Amino acid sequence: MIVAKNYTGGAPADHESAHRERCELLRARATQLADEDRALMALYLDGGNSYRQIARLTGQYPTSVARRIRRITRRLLDKTYPLCLQNRAAFTVFELAVIKDHFVRGYSCHEISRTRHASYYRIRSIILTAKDLVASAESKCNPAARRSSKR
Secondary structure: OOOOOOOOOOOHHHHHHHHHHHHHHHHHHHHHOOHHHHHHHHHHHHOOOOHHHHHHHHOOOHHHHHHHHHHHHHHHHOOHHHHHHHOHHHOOHHHHHHHHHHHOOOOOHHHHHHHHOOOHHHHHHHHHHHHHHHHHHHHHHOHHHHHHHHO
């Protein structure tokens, strides 16, 4: 019997378990989203609805729903906010809130500066500090990337 391999080269069971783990991670992190995004992800993950079904329910175009879900998924799977939480001693409560607003909720620097009553440049500086933390963590974990970045 020939077992078809998926694009990652593993057995189908490995792909299914990885997919399940990814869905569980998305469900756990979706609690941090704003209400509208959280409801959209609940329809997608928990309800098992297609983009077309969600579009009918929300009155949006299916392509808009698909794009929004992909963007939310990308934000939830981004490791910047969890890494900053692990290194919370390096950040103030305000800075962590800004990082969450940007990397989890998807707010722009301008939106954050308006709602948090801080200058745009301060917000931008906080976000760049978080990105630097991730870059330094990745270079520590992957020495080959560090060598190629020095060239």
